[in-house]
Amino acid sequence: MRAAYISHASSMRHEMGSGHPECPDRVSVIADRLLMRGVLDFMESFDAPAATREQLGRAHDSLYVSELIAMAPAEGYRQVDPDTSMNPHTLEAALHAAGAAVLATELVVRDGFRRAFCNVRPPGHHAERRTAMGFCFFNNAAVGVRHAVDELGLERVALIDFDVHHGNGSEDIFAGDERVLMVSTFQSRLYPFNGEQARGPNMCNVPLVPYSDGAAMRAAVTDSWLPALRAFRPQLLVVSAGFDAHREDDMSHLGWVDADYGWITRQLAEVADACCDGRMVSVLEGGYCLPALARSVEQHVRAMIDLD
Numbered sequence: 001m002r003a004a005y006i007s008h009a010s011s012m013r014h015e016m017g018s019g020h021p022e023c024p025d026r027v028s029v030i031a032d033r034l035l036m037r038g039v040l041d042f043m044e045s046f047d048a049p050a051a052t053r054e055q056l057g058r059a060h061d062s063l064y065v066s067e068l069i070a071m072a073p074a075e076g077y078r079q080v081d082p083d084t085s086m087n088p089h090t091l092e093a094a095l096h097a098a099g100a101a102v103l104a105t106e107l108v109v110r111d112g113f114r115r116a117f118c119n120v121r122p123p124g125h126h127a128e129r130r131t132a133m134g135f136c137f138f139n140n141a142a143v144g145v146r147h148a149v150d151e152l153g154l155e156r157v158a159l160i161d162f163d164v165h166h167g168n169g170s171e172d173i174f175a176g177d178e179r180v181l182m183v184s185t186f187q188s189r190l191y192p193f194n195g196e197q198a199r200g201p202n203m204c205n206v207p208l209v210p211y212s213d214g215a216a217m218r219a220a221v222t223d224s225w226l227p228a229l230r231a232f233r234p235q236l237l238v239v240s241a242g243f244d245a246h247r248e249d250d251m252s253h254l255g256w257v258d259a260d261y262g263w264i265t266r267q268l269a270e271v272a273d274a275c276c277d278g279r280m281v282s283v284l285e286g287g288y289c290l291p292a293l294a295r296s297v298e299q300h301v302r303a304m305i306d307l308d
């Protein structure tokens with residue numbers, strides 16, 4: 001199968017101060033791990049292009065895009081929310097992170113690739129139509145999904161989010177958009193403290209109880225996600241892939257292990273193979289314990305490209 005690995009050097013230049021968990025090393029430990037373990041031997045590598053204003057405007061209010069571009073500092077930091085700030089390289093990194101999702105979508109929908117993984121930051125799923133928050137500026141996965149429907153003409157795209165935090169930004173953008181089915185799991189009563197009440201019939205939100213482990217996730221996927229996905233018959237799967245539900249990650253209180261990321265990815269790959277010629281795009285979201293992140297992403301990508 002043809003599989004794409006997409007990244008960009010600007011992901012290493014955006015940083016939000018020493019000690020911030022959403023740090024440049026996140027993408028480098030993933031790249032190193034995939035290289036050292038031979039996974040990249042099975043993938044074609046691409047540099048992410050910058051997303052255009054038109055592409056961003058399909059998921060975000062155009063005034064918001066203009067304001068964020070205007071906020072970018074020439075030096076120092078510009079605070080966006082208590083946990084989120086821009087340095088002089090943030091805008092470039094955010095544009096290329098969103099552009100990675102656009103390229104991934106084109107490769108998979110149009111150019112004969114079956115899978116694409118985007119190793120980029122800043123992450124995106126907390127970014128709402130008009131709001132940057134939670135380490136996120138542009139909603140990368142959402143920009144990719146809207147590119148697939150508005151530009152490439154797909155009628156049904158599934159957005160899957162297994163980050164431990166609820167993808168409030170994606171829900172804000174897609175609630176009520178019947179071309180998109182969003183299925184997600186997240187830890188209840190954790191940042192951003194919403195998602196328990198779904199905002200539209202195209203949202204399948206499954207909160208997970210704090211201190212539950214991978215068994216609870218597997219039940220949610222089996223009982224809720226898979227029937228919804230199969231009924232929807234997506235023409236493309238886009239995954240907001242966060243790895244912060246791992247038991248070694250102190251951002252949350254869930255107890256997932258490396259193998260859970262392989263399992264959940266295999267379930268999704270089977271849906272993609274059954275519904276849409278295997279078309280599956282994955283975009284990095286959270287994951288802050290670097291060793292666990294690198295190992296879990298390896299499990300995820302191996303399962304995505306059928307290496308196991």
Ligand SMILES: [Zn+2]
Pocket residue numbers: 163164165242244285286287
């Ligand atoms: Zn997260």
